[in-house]
Amino acid sequence: MSNNINLLELVSACIDLAEQSGDIIRDVFKSGSLGVQMKAEDDPMTKADLLSQQHIIGGLNNVFKDLIIVGEESCEIPPSTTIPNIHKLDTQKDNLPQQFQSLDPKDLIIFIDPLDATREFTLGRVHCVMTLIGISFKGKPIAGVIYQPFVDKEGHESTREESDKWTGRTVWAIVGMPVESVQDKRAPEDKDKVIIVTTASHYTQKIEESIKKINPDKVIKTGGAGYKTLMVIENRADVYVFPSVGSKLWDICAPHAILLAVGGTLTDPFGKDILYSTDPSLIENKNGIVITTGNHKKYIDLLNK
Numbered sequence: 001m002s003n004n005i006n007l008l009e010l011v012s013a014c015i016d017l018a019e020q021s022g023d024i025i026r027d028v029f030k031s032g033s034l035g036v037q038m039k040a041e042d043d044p045m046t047k048a049d050l051l052s053q054q055h056i057i058g059g060l061n062n063v064f065k066d067l068i069i070v071g072e073e074s075c076e077i078p079p080s081t082t083i084p085n086i087h088k089l090d091t092q093k094d095n096l097p098q099q100f101q102s103l104d105p106k107d108l109i110i111f112i113d114p115l116d117a118t119r120e121f122t123l124g125r126v127h128c129v130m131t132l133i134g135i136s137f138k139g140k141p142i143a144g145v146i147y148q149p150f151v152d153k154e155g156h157e158s159t160r161e162e163s164d165k166w167t168g169r170t171v172w173a174i175v176g177m178p179v180e181s182v183q184d185k186r187a188p189e190d191k192d193k194v195i196i197v198t199t200a201s202h203y204t205q206k207i208e209e210s211i212k213k214i215n216p217d218k219v220i221k222t223g224g225a226g227y228k229t230l231m232v233i234e235n236r237a238d239v240y241v242f243p244s245v246g247s248k249l250w251d252i253c254a255p256h257a258i259l260l261a262v263g264g265t266l267t268d269p270f271g272k273d274i275l276y277s278t279d280p281s282l283i284e285n286k287n288g289i290v291i292t293t294g295n296h297k298k299y300i301d302l303l304n305k
């Protein structure tokens, strides 16, 4: 029997599971007992990272057979009774590109970052925290789901004192379909500026040099690969520059798919495409990443001059 997958049903399940993981992540945060473990120096994992990944993979495996899943955390997946809703996007059926209606699971890889910006999570800077579920097909991202637990439905950030406003936001896209959940959030005073967004916690001399080459009007340093890519997608920044080792395929697959759906570009700092693969030697974005929604070649040329 064919186990072929309809992409809309898979994305629907991913949205449902990411939203449920948001409840898990908020509950762990509010409990005040994060259970921080260091996987390596500068690489924390909490109870929320683990429970979120177990919930998502357990739920996906209950509905889809033969899925190839690459999750950030190395953990057992306990038996799960969760059956995700595969019908959340049924109203979009007519918009689904024909080639995505019946996909061989052998051609798909699901990249899961159960909690992006763990360091910020442990420090209480929770606005950058996201669950990221990306779907690649034959090496390229085709769909992405982002869930932000610590913002409201519009993506507005609020403090811990206003935690009743943390209703959460989902952003999702399938490449080739209209994107509904993304807004242009450029501040009027930033209209003609060049704005770079980059890491707050892994800032290096090399990043400093790259920024000088672009000579921007403004540099925003903040946490999370998903959060920074979303800043570019929503036009709060022009280019996300991270010309260093550190991010992995699960950090970028979901944001990359949403970026592609809005016409943006993600490459390494030399302009080379990223190949989404299960090959352990390719999981790390060794050269780094550059993300734009326009003028990509201009920024790559500046970085390599």
Ligand SMILES: Nc1ncnc2c1ncn2[C@@H]1O[C@H](COP(=O)(O)O)[C@@H](O)[C@H]1OP(=O)(O)O
Pocket: 042, 043, 072, 113, 115, 116, 117, 118, 119, 198, 199, 200, 201, 202, 222, 223, 224, 225, 226, 245, 246, 247, 248, 251
């Ligand atoms: N040196 C590193 N080791 C592990 N993960 C990293 C490293 N650098 C970046 N990351 C991942 O990329 C994200 C973005 O990095 P930064 O905040 O420095 O821009 C981090 O939140 C982290 O994801 P995660 O929190 O899911 O482990």
Ligand SMILES: [Mg+2]
Pocket: 043, 044, 045, 072, 118
């Ligand atoms: Mg991590």
Ligand SMILES: [Mg+2]
Pocket: 113, 115, 116, 117, 225, 250, 251
């Ligand atoms: Mg991450």
Ligand SMILES: [Mg+2]
Pocket: 049, 072, 113, 114, 115, 116, 117, 118
């Ligand atoms: Mg993570």
